Amino acid sequence: MQVAHLDELAFHLIGRRAGESLGAVAGRSLLPVALAPYRDIAALRHDFPLLLAPGRPAQSLAAAVDAASAGADDRFAGQARHLEKALRRLAAEHGEISLDEAFRLAAAQADNAAGDAEGMADSLARLRAALPASAVLADCTRGLAGRLLAHEWEEARHVRAGRLAALIGSLARRLDDILKADYAASSEALTAERLCASMGAAQQDDFDFDTMARLLARVPRKGGLGERRKQRISGLLDVLRRQRFVAISGSAAEPYGFVFDSAAVALEAWQTRRPEALALARALAMARLEANGDYDEARHDALFAAGSASAPLNAPGMQAVLRDFPDYLVLLDGTELAAQAPVVLQAFGAGLPFKVLARHDDLLESTAPVPTFAVDPLAMTALSLGEVFVMQAGASQLAALGPDLRAGLAGRGPALYTVFSGAGPETGGLSPYLVSAAAVESRAFPSFVYDPQAGTAWAERFRLAGNPQPEAPWAEHTLEWQDAAFHRQSVRQDFTAVEFLALDARMAGELAGIAPQAWNDAQVSPGEMLAAPATEGRVPALPMADAEGQVHRVVAGAALLAAARGCQARWKLLQALGGAGAARPAAEALVAAPAPAPEPEPAPAPAAAEAPAAEARDPDVSWLDTPRCSSCGECLNINAKMFVYDANGQATLADPAAGSFRQMVEAAEGCPVAAIHPGKPLDAKESGLEDLLKRAEALR
Amino acid sequence: MNDFTDPTECLLRLHDEQFALEDYQGGVPRWCAGCGDNAILSAVQRLCRDENLRPEKTVFVSGIGCSSRFPHYMKTYGLHGIHGRALPLAEGIRMTRPDLDVFVNTGDGDCCSIGAAHWIHAIRYNMRMVVMLHDNRIYGLTKKQASPTSPIGLKSNTTPRGSWLDALNPLTVTLGVQNVSFVAQAVDWIPEQLYAILQAAYHHKGLAFVRILQRCTEWLPKLFDEAVRDPAHVQLLHHERGLSISPALAKIYPNRLEHDPRDINRAREIASETDPIPVGILYHNPDVPCYEDLRHHGLGQHTPERIRAGLEAEFDKFTIHPHTAAAAE
Incomplete structure (x- = not known):
């Protein structure tokens, strides 16, 4: 095998830039060839x-x-x-x-x-x-994730707020009607001037309101609300009207805001509003009883006493009402994450309805001596909590992952969205869409969705959604280019984290262009280097295209390869979690491969839908493969008690004991589709059994 | 299949009846022991029940042959017609009584020999009905004579030294006719697929041609033996626009082919295959117009008054009127 030139090898291993064949890449606007066709992304149709x-x-x-x-x-x-x-x-x-x-x-x-x-x-x-x-x-800009999440959050909130507002409105109206009805029957409302006012101006001359008031005053008043109930109802009305959780038309109270850019402020707001929220929930439970006339002072007074704030939450239907209270949306910048993470985790741990966006603009924590990818303090910890919806994605995937994004917002529990915006500081004006897509393709920032509502098992909850080619260690593309002799060439190209890092201007020192006369076979793609167990004598070289579309070969430093190895390891872990990688193809092969052909014996394998344990079927027990029955009726002619038709007009083995083994064997021999399996005789004393067993054996 | 514009129809529909299998079972079949026709009868009765077809609104039309005894065994309306004429009779019914569901049972002799001309034109007319070609590849009712679909070299009472000609392939013929809209092949020994295919055929708007390979246990008992015993000789067709294959069936039949029923060229290729036997929907195009939609048709066209007037006009042509006759003398 050809050995790399000393100059490239030295650059790759120790970063020494010497010799004529190596050139700088900074300022040449080079892109990995896989991305080159998309340089002007706005000209191309895509999902943004x-x-x-x-x-x-x-x-x-x-x-x-x-x-x-x-x-x-x-x-x-x-x-x-x-x-x-x-x-x-x-x-x-x-x-x-x-x-x-x-x-x-x-x-x-x-x-x-x-x-x-x-x-x-x-x-x-x-x-x-x-x-x-x-x-x-x-x-797809820096702010897109926040903007999109706020939009979808508002849509979800709008539906729930509408329900809650309708409930509050209708209960308030009904309570108000109770008070009004009581007032209309009270002595205050029966004075002459009140009666006159309630009748309207047109009839004022037609009635003698004084007489009417006198007459009505003589009618003894029955029932009435009672002072305690009246006070209770007006108290409830007061709570319902002063609530600030949803906007109700005509209500003076300014609704609370639920969008925050700091988790600490959001948590504080949640804590200060908590008593109010509980009071509202309690008022709703009481108002419902009052409105239906079900409020029983002897029973409910103690239940709704101010001290036992949690009791009304267990009232029937209250959980559904509580689900309609607004969620808190917290939009965080990547730079604040480390400081905010403890508060967010506290809220998540308590199961508070916080929907948190953690936006990363820069994936690199440090660039020297080795580029290190920032470790997200939140996503993995949130996953370990078990009941938090977690979605990690590049901003470019958000359009495609819309249904998953909405699923997290629709759930009542906490949710975390970790998004890489792609709008880093050092990507040379490249579209954030491309950068974030590159991060996902190279597995530097793989996307996944963990939805605790999707099932009970981990496999149901966790999906590697949105990653291209999830079985592969990284995405692969086929590249077509034209060589010096104008011939079309095509080559498989891996898109590893080395290619992703090559987008970053800070990595320019780790890359060196190789003059075409120095190209040789020892310069292999980074993907090949990462996959190969032994790499002595070879250097990773990636093809990169300049703005004119001309391809250059660029050697990458060892640091980039080391960073890519880290990505590869983390991706393997995710694959294992998502059931992909080594485990997945095996499982898929089981599903996709045609079932092995049955043995050359005439009787094919029994149908699985009717009998799940088909393989485990005891050959000594007689049975009938009903789905295969072609309804010829021959077996019923032999013994209509042993064999009967089912609802679809196909034969079933109703009672093997209803006839002799001879009948069973004869029926099996006569069955044109060989659906009857005679098994072993039930009665060991039946005559001619030896011959019958031989015939039955031939039918197996 | 029915359109409910008629008020009586609407009233009847108010009684939403549920039927059982027994509601469709007529006489006890007199087919031979193990005859494949039984499977077809059973699948059709299941279809009628599952689609809740009203017996008085369903009609089975047949020609002559073993298969054509079919209407006797259905407790619906039926018409046991004359040899080879099942299709034109069914077309007439379709034209005058568009409210009926029409099924045609015909055999390989009835359809492909004496009735071949009607067959070609029925495909071209594409009137809504389900046509079941019971193809046992032999004349059974008359005791073993070669039929157009008999395999070459078959010894029978009319071809004692073996038949001389290659068998006619009803699928490729049908797929070659203009306006063809639905072609499928089923086999009687896979009842599940037979039912699924008939169901798809019933839901097709147009003429659904289903060739059903059927065993004749009396005269050709060995013909399909290999295919019945060894699932490798059957190829199940599946597609998202066609049929899906249940896991139970998939387990037995390893030989499967994804085939888009909109692709007529591929359908013709598949139709030419004889081993393995393709089973499934070969071609389905819901956009072909139906003749009855293009022409004036329907209830009310044939009231007793109109029929009487028409007959009178015809008779008048032959009537000798005494006065005019006298005047002529």
Whole structure:
């Protein structure tokens, strides 16, 4: 095997940059070749920007345009694509832009581009009409995760708040009606001027209200509310009207905010509001009883006494009401994580309804001597708590993982979203979408979802969702390029953490370009280096493309390889947790491979659906493979008590003891589809048994 | 299959009856012991029950042959027609009584020999009905004569030295006719797939042609033996747009093929295969128009008054009127 040139080897091992063949990479805008075609990502159709419209889940613009042009004529579909591209560019420029504004700018662009403008205005109006009215286009930027999570959180909250508000409103109205009805029958309401006021101005001259008041005063009053109940009801009404957890139209109280950028503040808010929340829950439970007339002072007074605050929470239906109280959304920046982590974990440990976003902009903790990936203080600890929804993903995956994201928000328990935004400080103006996608592809920041609501077993709860090629140690791509002789070449290319790190400008010192005349076979891809047990004499070299699309070969330092090994090890661990990797293909092979052909004996394997323990079937016990029965009725002709038809008109073995073994064997021999298996005789004294057993043996 | 625009129909529907298997069982079948027709009968009765077809709104039409005894064993309306004419009779019923579910039972002789012309045009007309071709590859009722689908070299009473011609393949023929919309193949010894295929055929809007390979235990007892005993000789077709295969069945039949029923070219290739026997939906195109939708049809077209008027007009052509006859003299 060819041995690497000394210059590259020296650079790879000790970082010595000497010799003519090695050049610097800084400032040359090199990208790993796998990413090169996507350099101008805004020109390409992908799942960003997202369309965030109130009242509906986030949707990618491409999907919305597809839905709008489904079934439409070709011209509209073509122009819609054209407009979509313009909108995508605008979103990429602005990061976030309202759809109205984007359409205005796109229309201006379309006007300027004279020529093929026929029908463009019409298409523009049609597309605008097909998309939601007050929507916002959000591209994959630093703030995207927070923006998206806030949007989906608001959608989830809106539904629950609506339910809670409706409940509070209806109970308040009913209590109010009780008080009003009581007042209407009280002596205060029966004075002449009150009666007059209640009747309205039109009839004032027709009645003698004084007489009416006198007459009514003479009627003895029955029942009435009683002072205690009246006070209780007005107390409850007061609590219901002053609550600040949901907005109710016409209510003066300003609702609380539930979005925070600090976990400590959120926790404090939760603690200070807790008594109020409990009082509201208690008031709702009491109001429900009051409104239905079920409140029994002897029983309920003690139950709802101020001291036993938790008791009403066990009242029927109260848990459902409590589930509709708003969740707390905490949006954290990666730099604050270390400080905030203890508070977040405290809230998670207590099972508080906190939905936390931990956004990472930079995955590297340190760059020298070896690049080290930051260890997230939260995700793994939250996983170990067991009942916390955890989702880790690159920002680029968020569009695709929308259903999982919403599942976490829909649950009542705590949830943690760890997201890599891709908007690091040192990525040379590369789109955050590309950087975060690269982090996921290279397993530097693998995505996964842990949903405690999805089941009881770990395997049901944990999924490596959103990772491309989850069985492989890293994603692989096929690359096509043109060599010096203009021939098309194609090569399998691994996308390892070395390729991901090569995006980072801080790693420029660990990379050196190799002059084409010094290229040789000892320069192998980082993936090959990582997979091979022995690597002496070889150096990792990755192909990188410059802005013109020309491919360069770049040697990587040992530090990058070491960092990639760390990623590889952590990914293996995740694969094992998710049942992927070594265990997964074996399991999949079992499912996918055709079942082994039955033995050459005539009787095929019995059906599994009817008899799960088919393999374990005792050959001495007679049985009938009902699903195979073709309903010819021959066995019933022999003995209609032993064999009967089931509801589908297929034969079953009703009672093997209802006839002789001879009948059983004859039926089996006569069965045109060999569905009857005679087993062994029940009666050992039956005549001619020897011959019958021989015949039965032939049927096995 | 029915459209409920008729008020009587709507009223009847208010009585949502549930039927049992017995509600569809007519006379006791007089087929030979172990005959594959039994499996087809059983699957059809199951289908009627599961789809809750009202016996008085269902009609089975047949021609002549063992298979054509089928209507006798169904407690629905039935028409045991004349040889080879099951399809035109069924088309007539479909045209005048679009409220009925129409099933056709025909054999390899009835359909592929004497009725071949009707068969081709029925495919082209694509009127909504389920056509079951009971193909046992022999004339059974008349005691063993070669049929168009008999394998080459088969010794029978009409071909004592073995038949000279290659067997006709009803699947490839059907797939070659214009407007074909549903073609499937079933075998009587896999009842589960037979039922699933008939169910899909019933739900197809158009003519669903199902060839059912069926054992004749009396005259060709060994013909399908190999395929019955060794699952490797059967290939189950499956696709998300076609049938799925239950785990129990998958366990027995290792030979499976994913085939998109929209792909007619691949369907023709598969249809040409004889070993392994393809079982499943070969072709399904729901977008082919039905003849009855293109033409004026339906209830009310044939009231007694109109029939009477039509008959009178015809008779008038041959009536000799005394006065005009006298005047002519």
